[in-house]
Amino acid sequence: MTSIAKPVVAHPRLKTNALGLTLRDYEGGMSTLCAGCGHDSVTAAIVQATWELGIEPHRAAKMSGIGCSSKTTAYFLKQSHGFNSVHGRMPSVSSGAAAANRGLSVIGISGDGDSLSIGLGQLSHAIRRNVNMIYILENNGVYGLTKGQFSASADIGSKLKKGEVNEQPPIDPVLLALSVGATFVGRSFSGDKRQLVPIIKAAISHRGLALVDVISPCVTFNNHEGSTKSYKYTRDHDVEAVEADYIPVCEPIEITGLSNGSSNGNGHATNGHADGRPANGDGDLRVVQLHDGGTVRLRSTDPSYDPTDRANAYQHISGCQSRGEIATGLLFVDESSRSMHDVLKTTSTPLVDLGHEDLCPGSAALEKLMGRFC
Amino acid sequence: MDPTDVSDPRYYHKVVDCQWACPAHTNVPAYIRLIAQGRYSESYLLNRASNVFPGVLGRTCDRPCEPACRRDRIDEKPVAICRLKRVAADLRDDITEHLPKAPAEKNGKRVALIGAGPASLTVANDLLPLGYSVTIFEKNHKPGGLMRINIPSFRLPAQVLDDECGYIINMGAEMRYGTNVTSLAAVLDEGFDAVFVGSGAPKGKDLEIPGRHDDPAHVHIGIDWLANVHFEHIKKIEPRVIIIGVGNTAMDCCRSAKRLGATDVKVVARRGRKHFKASPWELEDAEEELVEIIENHAPKRMVVENGTLVGMEFDVLEWTEDAAGKQTSTVLRTEIIPCDAVILAIGQDNAFPWIERDLGIEFNKWDMPVVDSETHQSTNPKVFLGGDAAWGPKNIIWAVAHGHEAAISIDLHCQGRPVTDRPPQGMNLLSMKNGLHSWAYDNGFDASGRQVMRHEELTKRFRDLQTEVELGFTPEQVATEVSRCLNCDIQTSFNAPKCIECDACIDVCPTACLTITKPQATEAELRKHLTVPAVNMDQDIYHSDPLPQTERLMVKDEDVCLHCGLCAERCPTAAWDMQLFDLLQPKAGASCHEEVPATV
Numbered sequence: 023m024t025s026i027a028k029p030v031v032a033h034p035r036l037k038t039n040a041l042g043l044t045l046r047d048y049e050g051g052m053s054t055l056c057a058g059c060g061h062d063s064v065t066a067a068i069v070q071a072t073w074e075l076g077i078e079p080h081r082a083a084k085m086s087g088i089g090c091s092s093k094t095t096a097y098f099l100k101q102s103h104g105f106n107s108v109h110g111r112m113p114s115v116s117s118g119a120a121a122a123n124r125g126l127s128v129i130g131i132s133g134d135g136d137s138l139s140i141g142l143g144q145l146s147h148a149i150r151r152n153v154n155m156i157y158i159l160e161n162n163g164v165y166g167l168t169k170g171q172f173s174a175s176a177d178i179g180s181k182l183k184k185g186e187v188n189e190q191p192p193i194d195p196v197l198l199a200l201s202v203g204a205t206f207v208g209r210s211f212s213g214d215k216r217q218l219v220p221i222i223k224a225a226i227s228h229r230g231l232a233l234v235d236v237i238s239p240c241v242t243f244n245n246h247e248g249s250t251k252s253y254k255y256t257r258d259h260d261v262e263a264v265e266a267d268y269i270p271v272c273e274p275i276e277i278t279g280l281s282n283g284s285s286n287g288n289g290h291a292t293n294g295h296a297d298g299r300p301a302n303g304d305g306d307l308r309v310v311q312l313h314d315g316g317t318v319r320l321r322s323t324d325p326s327y328d329p330t331d332r333a334n335a336y337q338h339i340s341g342c343q344s345r346g347e348i349a350t351g352l353l354f355v356d357e358s359s360r361s362m363h364d365v366l367k368t369t370s371t372p373l374v375d376l377g378h379e380d381l382c383p384g385s386a387a388l389e390k391l392m393g394r395f396c
Numbered sequence: 397m398d399p400t401d402v403s404d405p406r407y408y409h410k411v412v413d414c415q416w417a418c419p420a421h422t423n424v425p426a427y428i429r430l431i432a433q434g435r436y437s438e439s440y441l442l443n444r445a446s447n448v449f450p451g452v453l454g455r456t457c458d459r460p461c462e463p464a465c466r467r468d469r470i471d472e473k474p475v476a477i478c479r480l481k482r483v484a485a486d487l488r489d490d491i492t493e494h495l496p497k498a499p500a501e502k503n504g505k506r507v508a509l510i511g512a513g514p515a516s517l518t519v520a521n522d523l524l525p526l527g528y529s530v531t532i533f534e535k536n537h538k539p540g541g542l543m544r545i546n547i548p549s550f551r552l553p554a555q556v557l558d559d560e561c562g563y564i565i566n567m568g569a570e571m572r573y574g575t576n577v578t579s580l581a582a583v584l585d586e587g588f589d590a591v592f593v594g595s596g597a598p599k600g601k602d603l604e605i606p607g608r609h610d611d612p613a614h615v616h617i618g619i620d621w622l623a624n625v626h627f628e629h630i631k632k633i634e635p636r637v638i639i640i641g642v643g644n645t646a647m648d649c650c651r652s653a654k655r656l657g658a659t660d661v662k663v664v665a666r667r668g669r670k671h672f673k674a675s676p677w678e679l680e681d682a683e684e685e686l687v688e689i690i691e692n693h694a695p696k697r698m699v700v701e702n703g704t705l706v707g708m709e710f711d712v713l714e715w716t717e718d719a720a721g722k723q724t725s726t727v728l729r730t731e732i733i734p735c736d737a738v739i740l741a742i743g744q745d746n747a748f749p750w751i752e753r754d755l756g757i758e759f760n761k762w763d764m765p766v767v768d769s770e771t772h773q774s775t776n777p778k779v780f781l782g783g784d785a786a787w788g789p790k791n792i793i794w795a796v797a798h799g800h801e802a803a804i805s806i807d808l809h810c811q812g813r814p815v816t817d818r819p820p821q822g823m824n825l826l827s828m829k830n831g832l833h834s835w836a837y838d839n840g841f842d843a844s845g846r847q848v849m850r851h852e853e854l855t856k857r858f859r860d861l862q863t864e865v866e867l868g869f870t871p872e873q874v875a876t877e878v879s880r881c882l883n884c885d886i887q888t889s890f891n892a893p894k895c896i897e898c899d900a901c902i903d904v905c906p907t908a909c910l911t912i913t914k915p916q917a918t919e920a921e922l923r924k925h926l927t928v929p930a931v932n933m934d935q936d937i938y939h940s941d942p943l944p945q946t947e948r949l950m951v952k953d954e955d956v957c958l959h960c961g962l963c964a965e966r967c968p969t970a971a972w973d974m975q976l977f978d979l980l981q982p983k984a985g986a987s988c989h990e991e992v993p994a995t996v
Contacts, residue, residue, distance in 0.1 A: 025834060025961075026839055026840045026960065031841060031843065033470075033908040033928050035928055057968045058966065062904075065903070213897055241968045254896070254945055
């Protein structure tokens with residue numbers, strides 16, 4: 023809580039995006055979370071990313087379940103659609119929203135409780151279906167709303183405020199997602215917007231479900247010594263495995279310091295291949311074309327790590343985990359697989375724009391259908 | 397880069413733009429808060445501590461504070477600081493018992509003040525409570541100097557001036573009214589320990605053009621004419637009047653002329669409007685009274701027929717500006733504007749024919765006494781100058797500021813200490829935190845626009861010279877205007893070791909003032925790396941010690957901070973705090989005799 027709402031006045035030299043809107047136009051209501059909550063920084067990163075992408079606010083849908091994280095959809099994109107669903111059921115509602123309107127940017131916000139305990143099945147199947155959405159998992163290792171019990175993502179050996187030690191193995195959402203077929207997996211830290219914002223932009227532009235696990239410290243119940251999800255612990259153990267840079271379709275880019283760097287004149291990056299194969303022998307840089315025409319440039323810090331190879335990614339990330347490192351960055355991307363729309367052949371015209379005849383084919387069609395069951 | 401040194405009072409002082417811009421460093425936000433609380437007498441007294449004429453200046457100040465006001469940078473217009481000052485003055489109770497008093501026992505030192513204008517009266521105000529015997533020489537029969545004889549009563553009622561001069565004089569100054577000092581040597585011969593010259597810049601400039609002296613009865617010098625109007629030596633003026641010059645004196649002349657029977661009043665300027673010296677609000681007030689303002693006309697001659705002034709001829713100019721900003725004019729044509737009288741309001745000079753040149757007072761090449769800009773001392777250690785007398789015409793608030801500084805020097809001099817041994821500025825910082833989300837100030841932002849001063853109806857204004865034009869704010873206007881103040885004296889204070897770099901303050905700041913970023917080699921480089929690059933070089937940027945977790949810096953651009961306290965409210969570790977900054981201004985007296993430490 024704060025004693026006042028955020029004053030309406032903004033910096034007079036605040037930039038506007040392609041739609042003529044400022045960052046302030048992408049904000050929501052005042053946060054009622056604890057002061058210093060990591061989730062508020064994730065909210066700010068979403069505001070930044072959606073503003074930079076120039077998303078029309080009425081073309082976004084904010085989806086959430088229950089928990090501290092799920093409250094945050096109220097704090098950004100105040101002019102967008104939103105649905106605050108039952109605990110753990112955000113993926114189902116999001117699937118419906120995405121199926122009904124391909125034109126929406128579906129932004130799902132969840133937490134480690136909402137996703138990895140009560141909603142684990144929902145999450146897994148949304149990933150399998152490759153629902154066209156960004157799924158941000160604000161991960162703090164505790165149930166904040168119920169006063170800080172361990173959640174399913176708590177690491178073995180992590181301590182609660184009063185000293186209790188977690189002995190059960192954690193569910194790592196990144197490894198889980200890779201194992202059930204995720205096509206876009208990232209991990210970041212609420213305290214590092216330089217990394218988080220480009221990942222969110224690439225994730226929103228990805229076709230299919232983009233899971234972004236964000237270590238987002240609970241400043242009240244899990245930011246002490248002995249915690250493995252504190253600001254300090256995360257900073258000390260964060261290893262950026264893949265640096266990601268999102269380049270929108272229209273913006274000219276300057277590539278400097280690369281021997282193979284070039285630009286084809288209309289602003290598209292040309293080094294690298296759309297399927298993610300390294301460009302001309304540069305082992306570190308991969309350029310992946312996203313479905314909206316933008317590209318994401320991936321640079322692995324370890325040359326042996328290939329973020330476009332699922333098995334390699336799984337191996338690398340679990341290796342980091344065993345060393346006590348938190349691998350962050352855009353960890354895996356596969357832009358070639360089919361999304362839910364392709365598989366289910368959902369209508370390309372949003373349901374809201376379809377006429378009555380298309381939505382209701384009539385009794386003859388119904389009888390024909392029923393005839394199959396006679 | 398070293399971290400910003402906030403233990404130097406100047407850092408936070410500069411953040412309080414209005415107080416920084418005010419020559420007397422009046423504590424504006426604090427007195428506005430007192431008005432907001434209805435504590436008008438306390439507000440008046442706080443004001444009076446640095447600016448001894450709140451009632452006068454609440455009507456007549458040149459307001460250096462207002463263009464500096466932060467509100468001007470984030471909103472359209474500054475807080476109406478000057479007119480709020482008048483609210484406190486108008487609504488105060490009898491404050492006489494709270495005024496400083498002169499001790500019964502004098503300290504044996506005698507000080508002469510020449511001229512009873514704002515500079516001298518401020519010196520008297522500061523020295524009388526210390527036990528000095530103060531004698532004021534005044535050529536007129538009432539105190540106030542320029543404030544009385546040059547500012548018309550429709551802008552400044554005599555009662556307001558009488559009250560505020562009285563507060564000082566009634567402490568026991570010896571007044572020698574009707575005494576035109578013609579010899580400084582004679583004053584010094586009376587054995588004063590120090591003499592302060594606060595005699596103003598009383599000589600109006602003349603304009604030597606053909607015809608100037610052909611009908612002298614109809615050509616007036618602005619400040620002399622205003623004085624004659626004040627003393628009722630002049631009670632009317634001809635219908636068509638031309639005023640030459642566009643300073644604030646010209647504005648007083650043209651509006652006074654309207655009240656003495658002129659029906660067609662034109663103010664004529666050599667240059668374009670953006671070069672006018674008059675304050676914008678005084679120009680507006682004159683135009684509201686249907687005074688015509690004519691630009692780009694240079695006086696050529698006065699047209700006198702049969703011994704009577706009938707008009708003035710002007711060169712009509714066109715100004716061009718070269719790349720270096722140098723302006724040159726070309727004459728397009730000449731033009732005669734008919735008139736019956738001319739008032740010359742083109743500036744004032746100091747004049748010291750009464751200061752003998754053998755008193756040890758050095759004069760410079762412009763025949764002005766050499767005066768130290770800090771101590772106000774002349775090259776005769778007993779003689780000090782201040783107000784317009786020191787460096788030419790400024791305005792009342794500067795005279796007050798000079799008076800305070802000169803009083804410190806005179807006190808040091810009389811106590812046998814070097815006048816350069818000046819007491820330092822200090823400050824107090826006090827946390828405003830009341831509770832988790834509660835502050836000891838109103839941190840909400842009021843988006844209301846600046847309140848417009850109510851004026852007496854035009855039809856009622858011209859019946860006499862005494863009808864005050866500005867009516868003051870209504871209670872509703874006061875309530876709105878005080879809430880527009882951003883409380884810039886409630887400072888954002890940062891404690892780097894407590895910071896956990898959660899970004900909460902950066903995310904919540906409504907005006908994008910904050911950034912956590914890597915150190916840069918120079919401040920200029922750092923300015924480019926902020927959330928919104930800090931391009932206003934007049935405003936400082938704060939940068940902290942390295943932060944504990946990443947060694948980056950917390951950087952704050954002071955330019956458009958609203959002082960809303962949200963950074964401190966969202967800070968989980970209280971690394972940010974909102975702290976009331978109170979500038980401790982040195983004054984003549986006790987602080988001169990013992991060191992005042994800067995308290996942080």
